[in-house]
Amino acid sequence: MATDSASACIRQTERFGAHNYQPLPVVIASGQGAWVLDVEGRRYLDCLAAYSALNFGHRHPALVAAAHAQLDRLTLTSRAFHNDRLGEFMERLATLAGTQMVLPMNTGAEAVESAIKVARTWGYRVKGVPTDRARIIVAANNFHGRTTTIVGFSSDPGARDGFGPFTPGFDTVLYGDAEALAAAITPETVAVLIEPIQGEAGVILPPEGYLAQVRRLTAEHGVLFIADEIQSGLGRTGATFECDNAGVRPDLYLLGKALGGGIVPVSAVVGESSVLGVLRPGEHGSTFGGNPLAAAVGIAVVDLLETGEYQSRARELGAVLGRRLEELVGAGVQSVRVRGMWAGVDIDPDLATGHRVCELLAERGVLAKETHGSTIRLAPPLVITAEEIDWAIDQLREVLAELS
Structure with a gap:
């Protein structure tokens, strides 16, 4: 190739x-919109969107304009000083989430690490857990990042093996099992950290009502509900957050990827002041977190989401994506899972690996990525059209036919 x-x-x-x-x-x-060009000028339809970092497509005009304008003014101050963009960004993002406070960072993993620190210190200072005894419940087959603390509570050998020793204080339960979650909560539990949809695991949807059960159990036991919406949030699943689809509001949202518009790394922990307010000056920070360039792009991202256009597009186009993928079940596809513009497609392992399917798709001008053997993930930019979705699934159908 x-x-x-x-x-x-x-x-x-x-x-x-x-x-x-x-x-x-x-x-x-x-790249532009949903399409990219390679070094030889060959065109590809991007159906991965940088794992949802490009929800608004490549080089969205409003986002590029916001970045250009800020580049001509100021890019970095560190948090040793204020800048004139950060306050607006945090207010706008908090309002979008219907909450009160924002802790700005850079990458998704930083947001997760920050939330772990916040949850622990909240447990000591508010809940009264004895010092160094705080525990956080996580789900099996999770993916929250690649730092040593995070991979330490991963159940994926590829992410975990060879990188210990690991940070203690985490308890793992089966994803989607509310009874197992309830049994795991102890007086020392300070938080439950979960993905509303497990992305790296293969776009795994929880059972109906599971997130509501998580919210009820955490509220009953005085435990924080931390929702990692780094991939599922910001329009991807047909709502601003996947938690919106479930009718729940966590104590903390973890955001990243699309928050930077595919231009700069931007992440945030967003939640109530009663939780994020436990941090004191000097206890946490980042030289680049909350920089004015990131804030300017983040404001422009919030502008796009406030209209509801992209959430609606994800719902409407997701119905097209789901319908076309269902047509392939039994014809080289074992099963599909779709929420908005996010799909996990389980290829018949007797036919090919997910990696091989993605290689053949790329030869036909469609970019996707496998995960865990024979599953491929599709997460096109929300600017894609129904006709382009049809074309992409036609290519997948042809690939499967060739392999049969």
């Missing part, structure tokens, strides 16, 4: 870069 020019880029990357990724041999040089 790779041409001479692409091969040179790949060789350079492999020669000088750590081998912690195994990307498809596609070298992207430019």
Whole structure:
């Protein structure tokens, strides 16, 4: 697949870069909307959207304009000083979430790590848990990032093995099992940290009513409900947050990826002041967290979400995506799971691996990525059209037919 020019880029990357990724041999040089071009000018429909970081597509005009305007003024101050964009960003984001306070960071993993610190200190200072005894409940098959603390409570050997020793204080229960969650809560439990939809696990949807049960149990036991909406939030599933679809509000939202509009890394912990307010000056921070460039882009992202247009598009186009994928069940696909514009597609393992299917899709001009063997994930930008979705699924159907 790779041409001479692409091969040179790949060789350079492999020669000088750590081998912690195994990307498809596609070298992207430019993009607009739902489409990208490789170094040879070949066009691809991006059906991964950088794992939902590009919810609004490549180089959305409003987001690019916001970044350009801020680049001409100010990019970084550190939090040693105030800047004139951060306050507006935090107010607008808190309002969008219907809550009170924002802790700005950069990456999704930083947001998760920040929430862990907040939950623990909240447990000591508010709930009264004895010092260094706080525990946090997590779900099996979770994915919250790649730091050593986070992989320490992963059940994925590929993420965990070889990186210990790990941070203690985490208890794992089966995802979607409210009874197991209830049994795991103790007086020392300070939080339940879960993905409303498990993305890396294969876009795993919880049983109906599960998130409401999590909210009820955490409220009854005086435990924080932390929802990792880094992939599921900001329009991806047909609502501003997946928790909105379930009719629940967590104590803390963890946001990232699309919050930076695909331009700069922006993440945040968003929640009530009674929780985030436990932090004191000097106890947590980030040199780049809340920088004016990130804040300017974040404001523009909130502008797009406030209209409801992208949430509506995800619902309407998600129905098209789900209908077309269901047509493939029994024809090389074992099962599909769809919420808004996010799908997990289980390929018949006797037919091919997910990686092989993604290679063949790329040859046909469609970019997707596998996870856990024979499952592929589809998360197109929300600016994609119904016709483009149809074309992409037609390519998948042809690939499966070739493999049969």
